Amino acid sequence: MSVVRERSGSGPLVVSMPHSGLQLAPGLAARLTPAAARLPDSDWHIPELYDFLDAFDPTIIAAQYSRYVVDLNRDPGGQSLYPGQATTGLVPVELFDGGPLYREGEVPAADEIEQRKQDYFQPYHEALGAALDRAVKRHGYAVLWDAHSIASTVPRLFDGALPDLNLGTYSGASCDPLIERAARAELALADGYSSVCNGRFKGGWITRHYGQPQRQVHALQMEIGQDAYMSPAPDFTFDPDRAARLRPVLKSIIAAALDAAADLYAGASA
Numbered sequence: 001m002s003v004v005r006e007r008s009g010s011g012p013l014v015v016s017m018p019h020s021g022l023q024l025a026p027g028l029a030a031r032l033t034p035a036a037a038r039l040p041d042s043d044w045h046i047p048e049l050y051d052f053l054d055a056f057d058p059t060i061i062a063a064q065y066s067r068y069v070v071d072l073n074r075d076p077g078g079q080s081l082y083p084g085q086a087t088t089g090l091v092p093v094e095l096f097d098g099g100p101l102y103r104e105g106e107v108p109a110a111d112e113i114e115q116r117k118q119d120y121f122q123p124y125h126e127a128l129g130a131a132l133d134r135a136v137k138r139h140g141y142a143v144l145w146d147a148h149s150i151a152s153t154v155p156r157l158f159d160g161a162l163p164d165l166n167l168g169t170y171s172g173a174s175c176d177p178l179i180e181r182a183a184r185a186e187l188a189l190a191d192g193y194s195s196v197c198n199g200r201f202k203g204g205w206i207t208r209h210y211g212q213p214q215r216q217v218h219a220l221q222m223e224i225g226q227d228a229y230m231s232p233a234p235d236f237t238f239d240p241d242r243a244a245r246l247r248p249v250l251k252s253i254i255a256a257a258l259d260a261a262a263d264l265y266a267g268a269s270a
Contacts, residue, residue: 003123005062006131012139013058013258014131015050016146016206018072018124019043021063025116028069031106033099038234039066041088041096043149045238049229050147052251056258058145059131063124068092068101070116072124073146073204081204087157091116096154128210136216143179143261144219145254146206151232152225158200164228165195165249168203168221174211175218175257182260183220186253193228193249218261222250 020043029037047062063072074081074090081087088094091113093101102108108116135142152161167187169180180197187195203211203221211219229246231237 003120004127005064006127007060009057009059011057012135012142013056014135014142014144015058015060016128017046017062019067020046021065023065025069031102033103035099036101040233044236046147049243052247061128065120070120073206075205098156132217141216141261141265143257144210146221149224149226152227162225163194163196164225165193166201166223167197168201170203170208171198174203174207176213176264178264179218179257179260182256183253186256190249
């Protein structure tokens with residue numbers, strides 16, 4: 001199976017789905033604990049939730065393999081994204097709840113981690129980087145939307161229930177202020193959904209690495225509390241009714257960011 005599933009589009013929007021994959025590397029399933037084998041920390045059903053994206057003619061880069069193989073949204077050098085806070089690494093060895101991911105004696109060694117980086121991490125980021133370059137060349141700019149979700153309650157990672165919609169711009173560093181303001185304004189109109197900008201999730205490595213407004217790439221991360229569109233563990237079942245209510249909200253936020261970007265560059269070229 002290919003490492004990356006790509007939908008090539010001609011618009012300025014590039015959507016990254018780094019944690020939606022459910023495949024495991026050969027031999028890995030037998031090394032996981034029973035709890036980990038259920039892939040509880042996946043960004044469940046993200047491609048299905050975002051089935052409206054064709055309206056924007058985006059390029060979509062989606063992972064085929066689980067974050068348990070290698071986490072595509074972590075610093076490849078191993079630096080923590082949230083120093084002092086609980087998190088998981090480039091090649092995770094524990095679940096979000098702190099339980100072991102591997103059976104005893106099965107934790108990968110340094111050479112295996114390096115091989116996974118070459119086999120899975122690099123191809124994804126080569127595809128994502130190329131997609132952004134094409135968008136900038138064609139339009140003069142690109143808007144990167146990094147699509148994520150997480151269980152709404154994970155006591156080890158955050159207190160209480162996570163807001164439904166968690167927008168991250170690396171505290172404003174990953175996109176132009178005009179784009180952030182437009183997205184935040186639309187976020188505030190999301191009736192029936194709790195939301196925050198640059199709260200517990202400010203944007204992972206993808207947002208921070210690729211979001212470079214000075215190079216005309218503007219990145220936003222959306223972390224969705226999974227209760228907003230699916231059933232929690234142990235079912236992990238997609239809820240069509242909840243998803244149908246959420247999709248227009250997500251679509252409006254993305255549209256607002258794209259409109260702001262178009263206005264920004266129209267003004268610059270006037």
